[in-house]
Structures are given as C-alpha cells and as structure tokens.
Amino acid sequence: MNILIAEDNQVIQLLNAKLMRDWGFEFDMVSNGIEAVEYAQRNRGRYDLYLMDIEMPKMNGIEATRRIRGSTPYFPIMALTVRTDYRPSCFAAGMDAFSEKTCAPDQLLQAIKELTVKLTLINSSDVNVVSIKEATPVNHDELQELRALKSKGLTKLKLVGLDHVFVVHKNIQNKISHDLIGECKELSEFIDRSPSEPGRCHLYKTNLHVTKDLFLPEELEDAIRREDEVAMKFSNATDRRISE
Template sequence: MKLNILMVEDDQSVAEMMEMFIKKEGWTMEVATDGEQAVEKFSANPDQYNLVTLDLNLPKKDGIQVAREIREKSPTIPIIMLTARNSEAEQILGLGVGADDYVSKPFSPLALIARIKALQRRIDIEESQSRAKAKAEADKVKEKFDVETEHIKISKDRREILFDNKKVPDITPKEFDLLAIMAEKPKQVFSRSQLIDYVWGYNFFGEERTVDAHIKKLRHKLEKVGANVIQTVWGIGYKFDDSQV
C-alpha cells in the first residue's frame, strides 16, 4: 500500500533523512515543523494521510496536545510518537492520548520504516478481519429471514417482522402468520376462507370476519413503523403488496 505520511518534526536534519528512506519505499511525506502547523495541515484534509509520525517536543504546541487534536479529527489514523525522552511515564502518556507506537530518539531510519510497516500490516489485518466479521454477521442475519420483500423482512424462527429494518412491535401469533403467508406471495389475493385454513386450521368453526379483525389490528401495527401494505380486494379478501410504498 502506498502511504502518505505526515511527519511532525522540528529537526530539519531528521526530517530530511527520513524523507530519503520514505521515498525509497515509494511513499510520500509532508513535514510540519511545529505543533500548530501540524494541526492545521491535518485538519485541512485528514483523509489524505495514512499515518502520522509525531515528535513529542515541538514548538508552539507539544506532541501530546497535537495527538489529542488529531485524534479528535480522526479516531483511527495511526500515530507513531518520536521523542528523545525515554521515561516510562511519558511513554504511557503518549499512548494514553492516542499514539499507536512509540520510538525513542536517536533511532535508526530503517527501524522506523520497519515499525511503520508493522503498524500498517496490523491495521490492514484488523480492518480485513473487521470487514470479514461484518460481512459474516450481515450474511448470518440475512439467512435468518425467511421472507424478504422490498420493505418487509420476516424471520419465522424469531417470530420477528421488520419494516425497513424497524421492528414491528407487539405482533400476535395470528397476526404474524397472516402477514407471513401473504408476504410469501406478494400481490396474490387470498380469500378469507383460505386465510382461515392457513392460520386457524380446517377445524375452525368461527366467523370469517375474524380475519377482518386481525387484519385491522395488523395494519395498525405496521403503520406505526411504516405503511399499510395489506390491501383489501373487495368481495374476495386481501393481498400483500409493498411495491408502491
């Protein structure tokens, strides 16, 4: 991966030395010579940088404050702190404000290049794993839905109905079954007697108007999160159609 690095370094000789090694890797580098300039450069376009090397001892604004302000702009940009200080407390402070790694001066340019590569590999692996996990979770969720239309998703295992990914609340078992049966065959007209057979069973001896009462309640619950997707077909029964929503 080609990197564009922001090096925050007030020592010109160090910056020039690192620029030679960075260019040799095929990367590009910009230099900020004090803390205020570093924040201004980064804030102007955070997305253009892939990594920041940050000296702790800087004019105008120290590295700790710069790290804090960079983190406010980008929670994920990799930061390697460079400093002549070597105390454990300062290392902990630097890492605590958002640095990902810590290199003490004097350092070997090749060693810093190796640390940059190692940090970038780790980030690439983490991002790859995160994408793979998100995809697996999305695929897993998708597999759990038995019915998917333009706006409705239905999971029979969880007895769950989503309207544009919003859960339809307080669905009773009969209401769930009615919607599931109709949504499995969008635009197909179901008579009241068909719906009774499917939902209540052939041995049901109640009134066909029972279907009307359940449909009315189901429509009301669907409309709370979306729209009415159950249409009345006069003289026959009902059908599901969310294509016009």
C-alpha cells in the first residue's frame, strides 16, 4: 500500500505518519496544494490513495484535486477536513470520499481499505509467461462497483487484451496462480458470478482462452458453495509471474 498525504498541520502530519508506519503502509507527505499536484504528476501510477486536506497554503485541496484529475491516471482521493460544508465541492472536483478531520484511527483504516479495493488483471506477454496482479480501478464508477462487490466477498477479473470481464470470488487470482504454477496445470477453473450469465469458466494457460459452461438455476448455489470452500484456502493476495 502506497499513500500520498497532503497536510500542512505538523501535528497531524506526525499523527498520520505514525499511523501509516503502524499499519505497514508506504507513504509520501506534502504540505501544500502545489506539492500535492507535483507529487501526483511525478509519480504516476505509484499511489493507491491520496488523503487530501482542503485548507492548505499556496493551493487548496479542491483545486489540487481538479488539476490532478485533469493530468494523471485515476486513483482514489479522500478529503479530510474540519469543514463539512466543503463536501459538495470536494465531490464536484472529483474526490471519491469525504471525512471530517480528525477521524478515529480505526475509521480511517476502514476507509482506506474500502477505497483501495482492486480488480484482478490476467495478462500474457507470450505463450510461456502469464502475469496475475491487482490493479487500481480506472474511474470512480468502477471503484464504486468494486466496493459493492467487496462487501459480498467478490471482485472483478479482467483478461488483458481480450476484453473479458468476470465477477469472481475475491481469492480466485490466488487459486489460478496455484493451479498454473503450483500444480503445473494447463488450465484453471473458476465460477463467473455475473448475474446476467453465471457459469463455470475454463481458463487455458497458453493463450488465456476461456470457455464457459452455463449453470442451470438449481446448480448455481451448490457450485458457488463448493468454490467458496476451495477459494478460502487461498487468502493471501500477491502479484505473481507464472512461467512454464
């Protein structure tokens, strides 16, 4: 986890720094809005979340957010301020969440977890190498979708370059990694839980081709229950590179 924090109050800076270290998070700290924009632009793709103070010198957090949204790839931004009347302006500028300063540590940690939810990307550079990793959503709407799925123990899985998107158990990327490298299998199975067309998918290692067997209504519940039991064995998410 890598977090960018924009805060000009030195006492709150020290408090936030201690919390980040206690939670094992990497972080950068800036003290004004201009630095907030510069760090976001300089470190494109590095940050999982931005904790943004609103009332800062040189440039406020709302204007900083507008500039970030217009110049960098999407990543979640959360406002932290004592002024609740800033809420509409924060969301209008492109922020994803709003909290009064200073919120309790357990509430802040919960908000961080909800805002840094990821989707699973499966990519193949050639027939011998497959990468499985977690990726930041591409916009606010996808973040909201992922947050809703996370509350149900689910996530999204995308096959890069093939435009296939599936709704899957939150641990399914680890099962796929285990199947393809740990067991040296040529395919891995998982259930696509998309409401419109649920089915059992067969993912082939050599070309990331997927076939799907659709479920009868009476089959789905039992199939999901059995996959849940298997998937819970793979609870440690990690980025993996798989090779034959």
